[in-house]
Amino acid sequence: MHAEIIAVGDEITSGQLLDSNSQWLSLHLEEMGIRVLYHSTVGDELAPAMAVGCRRRFAADYGLAVGRFPSTESDASPPPRVFVALASPDGVEVKRFPHAGHPAILKTLCAKRALNLARLSLLGRLT
Numbered sequence: 001m002h003a004e005i006i007a008v009g010d011e012i013t014s015g016q017l018l019d020s021n022s023q024w025l026s027l028h029l030e031e032m033g034i035r036v037l038y039h040s041t042v043g044d045e046l047a048p049a050m051a052v053g054c055r056r057r058f059a060a061d062y063g064l065a066v067g068r069f070p071s072t073e074s075d076a077s078p079p080p081r082v083f084v085a086l087a088s089p090d091g092v093e094v095k096r097f098p099h100a101g102h103p104a105i106l107k108t109l110c111a112k113r114a115l116n117l118a119r120l121s122l123l124g125r126l127t
Helices: 020-031 044-057 103-122
Strands: 002-008 035-042 063-067 081-088 091-098
Touching: 002 020, 002 044, 002 063, 020 035, 035 044, 044 063, 044 081, 044 091, 063 103, 081 103, 091 103
Parallel strands: 002 035
Antiparallel strands: 063 081, 081 091
C-alpha cells in the first residue's frame, strides 16, 4: 500500500514553519506498512481542492482534507485556524476551527472533527 501526504498551510509554503507533521505521519504510516511516496505542500485556500482531488483520485464517495497545524512556538499573533474539508456527492464543506492547545493534542482533535464531519454528512445532518 502506498500513500501521499499533502500538508496544508500558508505558514509552510511561505517558509515560516518547517513541516514536521508530515514527518510524524510518515513514520507512523511506515510502521503500519504503508509506504509514503510523496510529500506535497499547498496553501490554506487549497484545503477544499485537496478534498475534491482525493475524492477524484481514488474514485471515492468522500474525500477528507485536514491541515494547517500550528507550531509549538507561542507568539503574540492571533490564534491560527485549522481547516477541515469534506468533498462529498453533495459538494464541499469546509470548517475552520481556532487553534486551542498543544499541536499533538490538536492532531487527534482535528482527526475526530474530520471524521465527525463525514459522519454528519452520511446522516444528512450537515449545517
